[in-house]
Amino acid sequence: MLRQVEIAVKHLEDYRPIVESEVIEEILDLAEPLKGSRVVHVNATDYGGGVAEILQALVPLMRDVGLDAHWQVIEGSNEFFNVTKAFHNGLQGMDIPLTQEMKATWIRYNQLNAKKFEGPGNGLWDFAVIHDPQPAGLCQLTRGRPARHWIWRCHIDTSQPNREYWDFLVPYLQLYETGIFTMREYVGPGCEFEKLAIIPPTIDPLSPKNLPMDLAEAADIVRRLGVDPDRPLISQISRFDPWKDPLGVIDTYKQVKQVLPEIQLALVGSMASDDPEGWNYLEKTCRRAGEDPDVCIRHNFNGAGAREVNAFQTHSHVIVQKSTREGFGLVVTEALWKGKPVIGGNVGGIPLQIVHGVSGYLVNSMPETAEVVIDLLQHPSKADAMGRAGREHVRKHFLLTRYLRDYLRLFRDLSTCM
Missing domain, CATH: 3.40.50.2000 (Glycogen Phosphorylase B;)
Structure with missing residues (x-):
């Protein structure tokens, strides 16, 4: 199986003095029918960069409100991550070539990780959230088996991509039921999802980086x-x-x-x-x-x-x-x-x-x-x-509570469409 990231403990009530109580109550109401839902977030690294920081805060709060939430990290090598860094740059429009060798490397590691991506126990994930291009092949390469609802979360601006990279990636993305982007304008050309969610990122005001400092x-x-x-x-x-x-x-x-x-x-x-x-x-x-x-x-x-x-x-x-x-x-x-x-x-x-x-x-x-x-x-x-x-x-x-609320709204909407 993919490597599990150890999750800290966080409590939603600790955020009540910072945000309005109405926000906390709305989150609790949204979470009530979702309690016990099995959620997994999959990305490329558990440290460094904004995605890891978001998940370090978001996953513990999902657990605190009753979801069975997990965070897993794919396996890769410098060869793979050099290729995916080129994907990152190419998807943002950089004029760099995408060679057949690079495509083969991306596919090979996605196949490797697809074999390791399993459901919880003998069951299925209710929601699998796959972050960015590094593991984007998981939905197709597992044939969607380990999860009921597949979500691709794109944290980068793909509005004007290098078409070599985007055209290679789109067939893998089209199998996702939902796409999450930071802005509607970021959705690249020719890619359509059954459901599109616009969820800008947020920070955790109670993380060591954001606590008040003398x-x-x-x-x-x-x-x-x-x-x-x-x-x-x-x-x-x-x-x-x-x-x-x-x-x-x-x-x-x-x-x-x-x-x-x-x-x-x-x-x-x-x-x-x-x-x-x-x-x-x-x-x-x-x-x-x-x-x-x-x-x-x-x-x-x-x-x-x-x-x-x-x-x-x-x-x-x-x-x-x-x-x-x-x-x-x-x-x-x-x-x-x-x-x-x-x-x-x-x-x-x-x-x-x-x-x-x-x-x-x-x-x-x-x-x-x-x-x-x-x-x-x-x-x-x-x-x-x-x-x-x-x-x-x-x-x-732009605080974490709004981000949690947006995800819970999305999960609720997907659940009612089953």
Whole structure:
């Protein structure tokens, strides 16, 4: 069988002081007829990246409200994950070739994992949620046997894909009863599901990364990791990936530094097991930064875990997410939840989160990014007001309880259609 991920314990009642009680009561009402339903989420990795973070929070809450929820991870090698990283890039439109060898690798590992994907005991999963392109072949290659309802959850923007990749993947997707996308615009051409659900991601406000942190503690942590806490700091928290444009962030920082020489930059990333390309891009990022002592580059293998990310976000004066393509960008949500103004690329799911001119700015170029960074650093009262507005926007729209509610609504609708 596929590897089971150990699940922590979470309690829905712990979220009542953060969200309205009506939200908690609606969730409990939705969960009541679903109690005992067998749910499995399948993805490519249990650490690093937004999908793993979502499942670390979502699956325990599904259990807490009475579902028999599980999380399983597929098997793969560097060969496979290099191919699936190309799929990720190609599905977002990158002009890279899809060779017959790459297709064969993807099929071979999906066949391997399909043989290991089993129902619970001697029964069936009521709902199998398969995340992203890495395991997308499971439904077809198992002939749908281990589950009653098959759901493909796409976390990336496939609206303008490289057609080689999309046309290869679509026949595997068409067998899924339901497709979940972050935005309706993300659904790629020629792919239709019996049911389409639009569910933007959310963050867990009670995770170590998002719990309130004392400013003094945050200052101590960033000092230990090489930042002077007495000087202004801008940060980008994301994978080292060409779509996140860390090289462009460094160029922006250099332009800001010409006006505000005391500024520092932190680039903090999470290296994931399904992203071997990330190490190559980390090396590129380090080369672009050069020997500049005011650029701090950290990741989860050299001291930057969840609490350290929290510290960088809490201590930063401005946070940047200069993506050129973005499925959603949970790091934007995290930063807004910390009460920080965020400057984000005007792409993908970022405009869902940043209200331009209210909680931050949406930008389209490096000079524009530098201009608004300078403006916010020079006008801290404006930055503080934007931070407050952003936190409230997240509280209303992008916390875990809303995500759980949306899934329960979907499961209820699918159950009543049986």
